[in-house]
Amino acid sequence: MARPVSQTQIARQLGISQRAVSMALRGQSGVSEELRQRVRELADKLGYRDNFLARALIEGRTRLIGMLANGFADAFYLPILNAISSEIQQSGNRLVFCRWNQVKHDDDEELDSLLRLRVDGLLATPKTPTSWVGGGYEILHKQKVPVVFIDQQAPFDNFGSVISDDIDGIAQLVAHLKSFGHRHLLYMDVPAGRPPHATTSSLRRSGFLAAVGVEGLPLSEHHLLHQCFDQQEYTANLAALLRQNPKATALVCFNDGLALQVIDALHALGIRVPEDISVTGYGDALQNVERFRLPLTTINQSTHEMGQHAAQMLLAMIDGTGSAEKIRVPVKLIERATTAIARPLDHQ
Amino acid sequence: MARPVSQTQIARQLGISQRAVSMALRGQSGVSEELRQRVRELADKLGYRDNFLARALIEGRTRLIGMLANGFADAFYLPILNAISSEIQQSGNRLVFCRWNQVKHDDDEELDSLLRLRVDGLLATPKTPTSWVGGGYEILHKQKVPVVFIDQQAPFDNFGSVISDDIDGIAQLVAHLKSFGHRHLLYMDVPAGRPPHATTSSLRRSGFLAAVGVEGLPLSEHHLLHQCFDQQEYTANLAALLRQNPKATALVCFNDGLALQVIDALHALGIRVPEDISVTGYGDALQNVERFRLPLTTINQSTHEMGQHAAQMLLAMIDGTGSAEKIRVPVKLIERATTAIARPLDHQ
């Protein structure tokens, strides 16, 4: 690919200065109308396009927005990405999409790469490091690059964040189950402290404990089962948990994906959902869920709005009309088919 | 956001030339080891990062790859996007994501914006214009920007393309239905010539006609029903079509999404699937489809591979180790629950 046409080339062909070309093309005064015509014509003929990089170098802004996320596999993030790409594009900026490094446990490489690109701002669903200090995010923080976290608490004051109300969501689920007569609930979690879900995981777990307390329900010593990705093994683990908690009639799962795994395990154990045990998901991330054999009762997180909020906040931070806020988007319970009136069952 | 540290600033602080800093940081010979140390230390301390824009200006390449697509809503493209983002990132390039303009009927604005950014290459699932000449794509063609089309025939020799074998896919569906004893098939299409599906639509429709001929099945005069997005209206249209074709026992749908709509319409008419009428989808784009009440028989298009092929081809075109190819990815029939042995039914 040969180098594209530059203003200098046009100027040379016309025997004029490069500056005249620049002025003419941008419609600024300082060039005769006649010369402007000639410049325009030649530019069109040669297929001239202004070089965004060169301008960015001068202006000190690139109109590039970094977007860091865990790929496009998780359906939960799709409405968020959709909203974001839409907002960013409308604003005349461009989205540089950056995937999580699937092996490393931080985002430092990706952040470095985005920083070298001189993005004007960053939207991120970050991996959660054990500590935010000393890592790539602290560099953004110090350099005052506008950053908005999505689905993750902001670790610095000058970072914006858009999260959803996990505590309230879990509370709604627990209240819902209680209203169905459930008294012994168990919480199904993802592996502790592991990305991608580290923050929401701890929030929902503690939210569960709090909600159970508020509702005055008994709390089992073994109220929690961590996910493992071998379905056989998970089924065995779940069987053991139910044996330890024979009165349990409802399982509150960290998210929709885990809920599906739990339901499969229950079915493998010959336990019916929701007749024998109720199950709840979280996120309402499953597409076409109303077509499922067993549509999941879950919490909807208004993901599209989350994306919109995040993009708009970031754009406002960049052009100085707004500052970093912490936005908490409300959630709502979606009652479908995996929860029902409690019917105590003896697991043995 | 203040301007980030530059080599010149480092040089000034150290009282040396900017060039020395450049050499030192890139580990090139021409600088004493001792000076290199001092440069490195100060650079780290100041949080120096090389400016990609400046380098791109000189090198004439940006390591930016444009990706033009219709957002993140259509599940069919997600594995493609996933594969692409993965490949691009591994290669040390970055993806600039560009959404379709939802109102215009061409991609010219987006292409212009990408061209001004000087992307090194473009991956696209383009809108299909009535003519490729005179539009934005012809400009890329003339300027010899590496381009790979996905799920769309390439209109120029120097464009690569990765498509899947629609003709064969439809043929497999027709053969499958015939083996179940179906003789009267109808084809359900999307609105003619309308993006996003213009090309695949015409391919599948003609593939259907061809396959029906090859299999020696009768072809009704009214073999086709176009999608409309009002479900009420669509149901009425479908009822009319079935009245015109009382012998029809199988409906071949343009894609999975349409198949779902068709199934809903059939159910609204009190027609059972697959007992009364068999329905096929296309694309295998539905997530968790095995959990549906009615898992769809469909054609799997190996979307992940399509993305990989496209990205790898584009990267090879960019670095000159490969050229534009036309890749046709094979498809395979996935038999699930919406097709069954034909049982003629009188629709009246």
Place this chain on the structure above:
DNA sequence: TTGTAGGCGTTATCAG
């Protein structure tokens, strides 16, 4: 109305 000069942050080509 036009041209010249300087700079944005880099790399590359020269001399010294």
Place this chain on the structure above:
DNA sequence: CTGATAACGCCTACAA
């Protein structure tokens, strides 16, 4: 081994 100096494509002063 080092330091000016000129690109890259563009913009903004300033001078003509």
